[in-house]
Every structure is written in structure tokens, then in C-alpha cells.
Amino acid sequence: MAVAEPAIALLVPGGTGQLGGDLAALAGPGVQVHAPGSADLDITRPGAVIEAVTELRARAEAAGARPVVVNAAAYTAVDAAETDEERAFAINADGPRVLAAACSSRRVPLVHVSTDYVFAGDADRPYEPGDPLAPRTAYGRTKAAGEDAVLGSGARAWIVRTSWVYGEHGGNFVKTMARLESERDTVSVVDDQRGCPTWTGDLAAGLLELARRVTGDDPPAERVLHCAGAGDTTWFGFARAVFAGLGADPERVRPCTTGEFPRPAPRPAYSVLSDASWRAAGLTPLPPWQKALGEYFARTA
Template sequence: MTKILVTGAGGQLGTALLRRGEALGCDIVGFGSGELDITDRAAVEAVVRPGTVLLNCAAYTAVDAAETDESAATRVNVDGARTLAEATARAGARLVHVSTDYVFGGDATVPYEPDAPTGPRTAYGRTKLAGERAVLAADPTAVVVRTAWVYTGVGSDFVATMLRLQREREFVDVVSDQVGSPTFAGDLAAGLLELAGRDVPGGVLHATNAGEASWFDLARAVFGAVGADPARVRPCGTADFPRPAPRPAYSVLSPAAWSAAGLTPLRPWREALGAALAEVPAACD
């Protein structure tokens, strides 16, 4: 059985990978940031062995904070990613590196293919794109998987926030002019584990739940799913919620290359949302 290593195991995707991997009987081990410094070459080489598959979920994801501390984001998203790729290349291991829709400019009108021109508009996006390039330069057999709008419904992600706000507020204003691909971490984890077991050539793939939605659409879907009136969610514009880092207006990712690689397409986002909420104990309270 192939041994699977997960970096960034304390995050929402890393946690989902460990849970799903263990349920499937995989030989899977996770490392949080306190257990493995991915920029430490010796530490990384100590855990990467020939034949293993490394799923890198470790990332600096504080999008707004990165605008004033790009060096911190670079250390994890570029230097750390490169260190992992160098280690997998030397050991004869496989690397699956998770990236983001933020590598694009957000001004498209049709879903982005993996080879579409990039053009990040944020420090976070620049560091993630540089990380992709560093990974593929160090280990051409690596697979970069871009995803978007990942949630679990637990903690402080968007879906979890909507669950909380439907209990606390009469009305909620949510932006309707940003469109993307809502992605349940559990489904993404299943897709990454399938990829880990397949002989897929190195390069870039996209993996999100199927379809597209605005944050407003997603919020209304959350409200409706738990029996709250979706009309309590009101549309507003990005300009109403200025942020240090600009958010992409359009960041839908095409699943065509994922399917062409023989991998199972992720289900439609509304179906995935229902499954996600079924796993949240207090979703309907």
C-alpha cells in the first residue's frame, strides 16, 4: 500500500484528507505546521521516502495580511513548496501540490482552463503562482491542483459563517458580483486521494465542485438548506465591502483537464453543499 503524507494537516483540507484517507484504509500520516517545517530541507527529507505520495496542503492563506507581509507568504507558498518538490524529486516520491484560483486575474467570462493566462492581482496570488512554478521546475512529475472557495461548514469559513448568521441576524448582506466554484473540502479530499492512487503525468489540473455561483447564491443556498428564508440574504456589491486584497470577480475553474486525466468529476456544488451540511452537527439548530 502506498504511504500518503499530508502537509498542512491542521487545516480544513488537510483534516478532511486524513479523515477520508483513514476511512478508506489508506496508510496516511499528517503533519501540521508545528510538526514539520516545510522550509527545513533536512526535516522534509527525513519523512519523504521513495514511493510515497506527498499531498501538500500547507499554505499561507491570509489573503489580506499578505498584502503587507508578502515575505511571510513567500516563505511558505514558494520556499516551502520548492523544498517539498526538491525532496520528492530526490527521493523518487510523488508530489501533489494544492494551489488556488487567485493565480488568475479574475476578469474572464468562461471557466479557466489550466493553461489559461495567469495574472494574479494580490500578494497571495503572486506567491501561489510562484510556488506552482517552483514546484514544477524542481519536480516535473509533480501535479499542481488548483481549487477554489473551499469550505467545510465548520469553524470560520464562509458556509460556517452563514450558518451562524442565519441564527443571529434578521438580514445578511452578501456580495453578488463575485462568481466562483464553491468546493466542499470532503469532495476535494476524495478527489486528491483518487489522484494519489493514479499514474497521472505532471502538470496542472483544476478540481472544484461542478457549476458556478456567487457568494450571494451560496449564502441563499445555505439558508434554504437549513430551513431559513433565503430572502433574508440580500445582494450587495464588492464595493460595499472593501478589502486590502482585491477579490476576483470571476474565478470559475474548468474541470475538463481533470476529467480528461481519467479522474472522477466532483459533483455539482449544490449537491455537495447538502452533503457537507449533513456532516455539521448543529447546522439546523
């Protein structure tokens, strides 16, 4: 007879965002979830954070559950961060520092979500967690600072880096391509930036699996892990797959170079993340990005 998993009490700052929404939706039986948006829990406010983590601990103890925090709160406007780095730093670095301190003092494990933008983007093979950080954007710098703050806090904390995230909630590349498909005859998309598209449905499931592990007796020994959709492609390849998923002609997507589509924040040319650390920790690897995109369209049709 299978032994039931212990119940967990989960706090998800950023709970109304793209990833937070799926974390709340997929929590399932045995998980008490509180997923406040930034209006209800501003992670840059120490008093509010201490109160939220204290309440989490109390709810868990009352229910005989194990408390855990999965931080999905982030400033993700990559281009806007170039001229608003102070605000981005407050949310992406100061906020996680405050959250980690509260988790440390109340003995609550923390899973903090980070990004491929902490790397330079000039590698010639998939990035491993231990590779040197060399962010080239304000967004990347603030996320790297957040990682340092969490890992140096003394909390039982794990960093999970991911990339090219899309989902049902909020704005993202897939939604942008769907809109452009209905508005334009052709769409030009860069074909010289490569990464791993990651559906929030799969990512949320992986983070929930990790959340259970870190509350138990066999947490991953490595404190930094990579979790992204399996395989890689360019934005051009991704866009063509989106058009195909919409039932549109992929030939309407035309390739272009990064130089033809300048942005305020430079995009990494190569940000493929290796999932070897995730697999080595005994966690379920995410499926191929093509399969995940098909599942996304099936769920949102």
C-alpha cells in the same frame, strides 16, 4: 475477481487544516497516512522536510506500499497577505520548493494544491489550466510562485487548482454565514463575484484518487489540473443556499456589490474553473456544488 489496489503511504503537510483534516479522515483502507500540522512539520525548514520525506519513503518500502505526498499546507489569509507577503511567500512558495526538491531526490511523487487566485479574475468563460497567470493579490502571487517552484523542481509533481473551499475544519464562508444567520436579521453578500464552491470532502476524495494514479503506471499526462465543485454561483447565491441548508429564510440574504464591501485584497470577479482537464485525465468529476453543500450539512448536523 477484483484486483486489490496497491497500498500507498501518504504524507500530508498541513494535515490539521481544513483540507488536510479531510484527507486524513478519508484515507481509508490501504492508505497509511501521516498528516502533521505546521507545528510538527514546517515545510519552510529543509531539514524537517527532508527527514519527513525520507521517513515516508522508508515506511512505504517496509510496508510494500507506494509513497506519495499531497501538500495541503498553505498561507490562506488572503487579506493579511497584503501586509505579510514575506511570510505568505515563505509558506506558499519557498515551502513547496523545499518539498518538491526533497520529493525529487527521493523519487516520491508530489501533488500540490493551488488556487483560482493565480488568475486575474476577468475572464468570460471558465479558466483552463493553460490560461495565463496574472495574480492581482499577494496571496495569488505567492501561490503562483509556488506552482512555478514545484513544476521547475524536476519532481514528478502535479498541481491541482481549486476554489471557494469550505469544510468541517477551520474557518470558511459557510461557517461565517452560519454564525451571521444566528446573529443578524439580514446579511448583505456580494453578488458580482462568481466562482465554484468546493466542499473539502469531495476535494479530498478527488486528491486521494489522483494520489493513487500518480503512484501507479498510468499517471495523468497533464501536470496542472483543475478540481472544483461543478457549476458556479456568486457569493450571494452561495450564501442563500447556506441559509436554506440551515433551515433559515434565504430572503434574509441581501445582494450588494464589491464596491460596497471593500477588502484589503481585491477579489476576483470571475474565478470559475473548468474541470475539463480533470475529466480528460480519467478522474472522477466533483458533484454539483448544491449537492455537495447538502452533503456537508448532512455530515455536520
